[in-house]
Amino acid sequence: MFNYRLYWTFAKKSFLRSAVYRFDVWSRLGSNVIFLLMWGSIWTALYAGREEAGGVSFQAMLTYIVVSQFLSGVNGAGTPLWEIQEKVRTGDISLELMRPFDVPLRYLFADFGSVFFYMITALLPLYIILFFFMDLSLPNDPLIWLAFSFAAFIGFLIRYCIEMAFGLLTFFLVETGGVEDIFYFAMSLLSGSVIPLWFFPGWLASFASYLPFQGIYYIPNAIFIGEIAGYQILTSIGVQLFWVVVTYIFLRLVWNKASQKVVVQGG
Amino acid sequence: MAIIEVDQLMKEFKVAKRETGFLGAMKSLVKREFYTKHAVKDVSFTVDKGEMVGYIGPNGAGKSTTIKMLTGILVPSGGTVKVNGIVPYENRQANAKNIGVVFGQRTQLWWDLPTIESFELLKEIYQVSHSRYKENMDTFTEILGLDEFINTPVRQLSLGQRMRADIAASLLHDPPILFLDEPTIGLDVVAKERMRTFIKEINKERDITVILTTHDMEDIEQLCKRMVLIDHGQKVYDGEMAVVKNRFGKIRTLVVDLEQHSKPLTLEKAEVFKEEAGKYWIRFNREDISASGVITQITQTHNIKDLTVEEPEIESIISRIYQEGFDGVEQPIPVKSGS
Incomplete structure (x- = not known):
């Protein structure tokens, strides 16, 4: 049933499409670097010359931020929330219903294309240089690299399911500002993208640990710097896998409801 | 043989009542009231294979709603629809392979990429064989002059070029049925003519059944032998174009x-x-x-x-049918001031 070639073509075309917007690549990269500098300086100031805080060395913390910014570059290259909302409002998505393909999957594969383009043209070159010239703590074990890449990929899928589902909520809402606020708040704080979960006050840390967002940044980052190690890596990835299934079901539910609404109410 | 069967088709929408004022806004937060809008009421018609039918009506008459039900992206509230033996909304993806759709108001091409990329994508979407794809592309290129702009990004195309690309795109997978929703809207005279010639040709050469909605009277006169007129969601007339012209001519x-x-x-x-x-x-x-x-x-x-x-232009005839109904037109002409 799964038409691999078709979805692969979506990825390919979307890769080409990204190549059209070269300026976009540079501006994204620019803002990525600015955020990196910002969070780098904030954490340098917070450590205030100390070698270690909360059992985590300054070097590891800086690595955490650099890796986190890399991942946010990756995640940011997919179809953003506002664009999904826009496509719902203009009816573009409703019209895709009359095509013989699955809409959520089609967007996922298109995202693979654009993310891949952005990664090889901008992100990887930049971050390889950073890894060389900055004093970061890189894992020695290739298995850790592998676990990190896998966790980062699962994190990407979790983020995709949540962002797409949130975007599709536009079908049911007139005013979508609230959804956006919740989404970006969760993405920046609860995911641990700029503050690792171990620095959270106890109640917030346990709150975040019951949510899927930690799987997007915190888990891969913490694996990378060794905060999550040994068998914990497996349980953390297990948690991620659990969330990817849950968020995927959530996305499917929203999509089914949305397409049901389109076909009954005309969108 | 009927390729499209529409029987007592109905579509109702529930529309939320908007209450005015602060109190009204507060009230609608808690409890919303709805009223029912009948977009399509009891419309029946059949279309035979190879026919070209004009589906005509003023804005808001229910044309697009009907087309959407035929494409499967709207579920009827009542009645039945069958397109090439398939109930569209029950089997949307199978129906999709049988139909080509062109919306004059929006493009189905990938905006940022050269036109050819969208064609290649559609080839994969509809799993068109390589040889068939090539044949079709050759034919369309010849008639529509696609080669002028095939490597130009869609966003840089003129409206005429975009429409030519769009109609070619809708036919790549050899659908037996083609829905054209205002295919000549906004085009200049030459581009309109070219579009009509193409539509006539594919209807004749490929025996493609065409359903066309338009506000352009020239389109109707040149393309449609038969027209179905609808107004306020109801069928007003279904029959030969020539009869209408004779009767009101x-x-x-x-x-x-x-x-x-x-x-x-x-x-x-x-x-x-x-x-x-x-x-x-x-x-x-x-x-x-x-x-x-x-x-x-x-x-x-x-x-x-x-x-x-x-x-007598068909336009004025139609506007009179809209205003007075098909049967009322032959009666003594009522005086209307300023219209």
Whole structure:
């Protein structure tokens, strides 16, 4: 049933499409670097010359931020929330219903294309240089690299399911500002993208640990710097896998409801 | 053999009532009231294979709603639809392979990429074989001149080029049925002509069934032998275009420009239905009175500066059917001022 070639073509075309917007690549990269500098300086100031805080060395913390910014570059290259909302409002998505393909999957594969383009043209070159010239703590074990890449990929899928589902909520809402606020708040704080979960006050840390967002940044980052190690890596990835299934079901539910609404109410 | 069967089709929408004022807004936060809008009411028709049918109606008549039900992206509230033996909304993806759709108001091409990329994508979406794809592309390139702009990004195409690309895109997978929703909207005369020639040709050569909605009367006159007229969600007329023209073709309009005068214009067997700055639009039935007969009447009391006799245009016929219903039109013409 799964038409691999078709979805692969979506990825390919979307890769080409990204190549059209070269300026976009540079501006994204620019803002990525600015955020990196910002969070780098904030954490340098917070450590205030100390070698270690909360059992985590300054070097590891800086690595955490650099890796986190890399991942946010990756995640940011997919179809953003506002664009999904826009496509719902203009009816573009409703019209895709009359095509013989699955809409959520089609967007996922298109995202693979654009993310891949952005990664090889901008992100990887930049971050390889950073890894060389900055004093970061890189894992020695290739298995850790592998676990990190896998966790980062699962994190990407979790983020995709949540962002797409949130975007599709536009079908049911007139005013979508609230959804956006919740989404970006969760993405920046609860995911641990700029503050690792171990620095959270106890109640917030346990709150975040019951949510899927930690799987997007915190888990891969913490694996990378060794905060999550040994068998914990497996349980953390297990948690991620659990969330990817849950968020995927959530996305499917929203999509089914949305397409049901389109076909009954005309969108 | 009927390829499209529509029987007592209905579509109702529930529309939320918007209450005004602060209290109303508060109230609608808690409890919203709805009213039902009947977009399509009890419409039935069948279309045979290879037919070309104009689906005509004013804005908001229910044309697009019907088309959407035929494409499967809307579920009817009542009645049945069958397209090429398939119930569209039950089997949307199978139906998708049988139909081609062009919306004049929006493109289905990938905006940022060269046109050819969208064609290649559609080839994969509809799993068109390589040889068939090549054949079709060759044919369309020849008739529509796609090679002029095939490597240009879609966003840089002119509207005429974009429409040509869009219609080619809708036909790549050899659908037996083609839905065209205002395919000539916004095009210049030459581009419109080119589009019509193409539509006629694929209808004839490939035996593709075409359903066309349009506001362009030239489109209807040139393309559709048959037309289905709908208004307020209901079918007003279904039959040959020629019959409509014959039936209402007897009505002529005389436009006269009169010199300064004080007397009102009174005419027998003809009536003034519009007056503007000394210009009069006069309607008469050719069987009751000739144009010269009307003119003679006028010259008895007024001096004519200028005059023209307008042939009945399908446009005015349709606007009269909209206003008065199909059966009412032949009755004595009601006087409408200023319309």
